[in-house]
Amino acid sequence: xxxxxxxxxxxxxxxxxxxxxxxxxxxxxxxxxxxxxxxxxxxxxxxxxxxxxxxxxxxxxxxxxxxxxxxxxxxxxxxxxxxxxxxxxxxxxxxxxxxxxxxxxxxxxxxxxxxxxxxxxxxxxxxxxxxxxxxxxxxxxxxxxxxxxxxxxxxxxxxxxxxxxxxxxxxxxxxxxxxxxxxxxxxxxxxxxxxxxxxxxxxxxxxxxxxxxxxxxxxxxxxxxxxxxxxxxxxxxxxxxxxxxxxxxxxxxxxxxxxxxxxxxxxxxxxxxxxxxxxxxxxxxxxxxxxxxxxxxxxxxxxxxxxxxxxxxxxxxxxxxxxxxxxxxxxxxxxxxxxxxxxxxxxxxxxxxxxxxxxxxxxxxxxxxxxxxxxxxxxxxxxxxxxxxxxxxxxxxxxxxxxxxxxxxxxxxxxxxxxxxxxxxxxxxxxxxxxxxxxxxxxxxxxxxxxxxxxxxxxxxxxxxxxxxxxxxxxxxxxxxxxxxxxxxxxxxxxxxxxxxxxxxxxxxxxxxxxxxxxxxxxxxxxxxxxxxxxxxxxxxxxxxxxxxxxxxxxxxxxxxxxxxxxxxxx
Ligand code: ATP
Ligand code: MG
Numbered sequence: 001x002x003x004x005x006x007x008x009x010x011x012x013x014x015x016x017x018x019x020x021x022x023x024x025x026x027x028x029x030x031x032x033x034x035x036x037x038x039x040x041x042x043x044x045x046x047x048x049x050x051x052x053x054x055x056x057x058x059x060x061x062x063x064x065x066x067x068x069x070x071x072x073x074x075x076x077x078x079x080x081x082x083x084x085x086x087x088x089x090x091x092x093x094x095x096x097x098x099x100x101x102x103x104x105x106x107x108x109x110x111x112x113x114x115x116x117x118x119x120x121x122x123x124x125x126x127x128x129x130x131x132x133x134x135x136x137x138x139x140x141x142x143x144x145x146x147x148x149x150x151x152x153x154x155x156x157x158x159x160x161x162x163x164x165x166x167x168x169x170x171x172x173x174x175x176x177x178x179x180x181x182x183x184x185x186x187x188x189x190x191x192x193x194x195x196x197x198x199x200x201x202x203x204x205x206x207x208x209x210x211x212x213x214x215x216x217x218x219x220x221x222x223x224x225x226x227x228x229x230x231x232x233x234x235x236x237x238x239x240x241x242x243x244x245x246x247x248x249x250x251x252x253x254x255x256x257x258x259x260x261x262x263x264x265x266x267x268x269x270x271x272x273x274x275x276x277x278x279x280x281x282x283x284x285x286x287x288x289x290x291x292x293x294x295x296x297x298x299x300x301x302x303x304x305x306x307x308x309x310x311x312x313x314x315x316x317x318x319x320x321x322x323x324x325x326x327x328x329x330x331x332x333x334x335x336x337x338x339x340x341x342x343x344x345x346x347x348x349x350x351x352x353x354x355x356x357x358x359x360x361x362x363x364x365x366x367x368x369x370x371x372x373x374x375x376x377x378x379x380x381x382x383x384x385x386x387x388x389x390x391x392x393x394x395x396x397x398x399x400x401x402x403x404x405x406x407x408x409x410x411x412x413x414x415x416x417x418x419x420x421x422x423x424x425x426x427x428x429x430x431x432x433x434x435x436x437x438x439x440x441x442x443x444x445x446x447x448x449x450x451x452x453x454x455x456x457x458x459x460x461x462x463x464x465x466x467x468x469x470x471x472x473x474x475x476x477x478x479x480x481x482x483x484x485x486x487x488x489x490x491x492x493x494x495x496x497x498x499x500x501x502x503x504x505x506x507x508x509x510x511x512x513x514x515x516x517x518x519x520x521x522x523x524x525x526x527x528x529x530x531x532x533x534x535x536x537x538x539x540x541x542x543x544x545x546x547x548x549x550x551x552x553x554x555x556x557x558x559x560x561x562x563x564x565x566x567x568x569x570x571x
Pocket of ligand 2: 209409
């Protein structure tokens with residue numbers, strides 16, 4: 001390709017809403033164009049990268065025996081009502097009506113559609129196992145679309161679904177998909193970690209996420225310094241945790257504690273370690289059909305509430321904050337709430353760390369009073385794991401220490417079981433002629449998000465540095481002076497030779513200043529540039545590697561060998 005034929009609108013201007021390197025450089029490099037909150041057009045260069053990434057995904061999935069299909073983006077709401085997700089999915093699901101008043105949704109994920117497809121077409125165990133996928137648009141009306149392709153509303157996802165006769169076979173496929181995903185992300189040049197995850201609105205039993213390690217990642221992941229354990233903070237577990245400070249001794253009694261409404265206040269007032277204080281957090285839990293209730297989550301004062309765990313503990317669709325007025329009308333007083341003598345109509349969930357705990361101080365659910373000398377032994381209540389693992393906690397699998405790190409979720413695989421096949425009545429006949437629901441797995445990759453993840457890991461202060469399997473072109477030939485006939489002719493020759501060798505090469509034939517063209521090379525981030533300039537008198541050109549901007553003067557033959565070798569070596 002010739003630069004002058006392509007639409008590559010690079011710009012010096014940084015978009016005002018962009019803070020991440022990937023967002024800034026994908027726009028400035030002319031890869032994408034914003035059209036509205038969380039909505040992007042892909043320009044020719046962006047489309048080339050997207051297609052390359054998509055091809056890596058497709059090649060590896062096809063090798064693993066998966067089949068590509070393509071399902072409708074517009075989905076009848078009836079399937080979502082049958083699966084029970086029409087309401088559960090919340091506001092991210094875009095619902096709309098057609099002219100005949102029929103309800104539809106724009107697919108945010110396609111479990112319902114794919115189960116329906118297989119239900120209509122597969123009747124016998126003989127057709128199983130089956131793994132079908134698509135690489136298609138998704139729409140999620142995200143509350144905070146941001147960071148460019150990282151969190152769009154419309155985005156490209158690879159979503160795969162597997163169908164099995166039993167759990168064992170589904171687990172075999174789950175392991176195969178884990179390996180396949182590792183190959184995909186390695187080929188794309190990403191440093192990543194596979195971690196245990198919460199299954200969110202998709203449901204099912206076990207799930208794992210693929211996290212690209214980057215400080216800008218939105219997810220906090222917990223990793224062990226010593227063993228291979230890694231988990232999203234939403235699902236992380238730790239070794240049992242105690243406190244070295246001696247417990248405060250007291251008889252059970254209400255205690256006057258004016259103006260002591262925070263853990264810090266109380267810790268100073270009683271001179272006790274926060275470990276012995278009870279932190280009580282009130283939330284409104286939202287359920288299907290507009291139902292909701294107030295829940296108090298009680299945990300040790302040294303810990304933090306993990307909202308996803310808390311939400312799962314009460315099986316709610318979502319937890320939202322409560323206004324002081326709502327609290328008051330439920331008979332609760334901020335700063336003085338606690339797990340004892342809870343007003344009627346308010347549910348209480350205690351953290352597992354508080355099971356049978358003694359020597360505690362907690363809010364008395366009465367203004368200006370806390371209880372001291374609280375012993376929860378024998379208290380019949382709901383105990384769940386609702387706290388966040390903290391940096392420095394002990395690993396539950398070895399005696400190592402857990403640390404926080406940041407990640408970008410680029411893939412998520414789920415062991416689904418019969419979560420969708422049962423409600424949607426998708427069944428097959430087993431060897432004995434008995435009807436059984438399909439046992440399923442589901443597997444997602446954020447294909448458009450991958451472009452952002454690659455750049456988050458591979459950029460410098462000048463722009464993008466595309467990896468070998470994601471680059472829009474492997475090499476750009478830059479002509480130093482386009483008015484120099486000799487340089488033009490040599491550039492043309494190099495272009496033809498490289499093309500004949502199957503290298504994807506761009507010829508920068510623009511009649512622009514050399515410095516300007518080099519700035520574009522650095523911003524766009526092709527892995528290699530060949531500069532045809534003053535060295536041609538000696539039969540040499542300059543080869544520049546984008547990563548580190550490493551330069552070498554080589555003969556034409558050396559340049560060709562080097563480019564071919566770099567482009568064709570296996571990953
Ligand atoms: P997140 O926690 O980041 O919101 P998710 O867990 O809701 O993602 P999944 O339902 O697991 O996402 O979807 C599969 C994959 O699709 C994710 O691993 C992610 O890479 C990608 N993805 C999800 N939401 C978006 C989005 N808004 N923009 C771009 N990619 C997304
Ligand atoms: Mg996910």
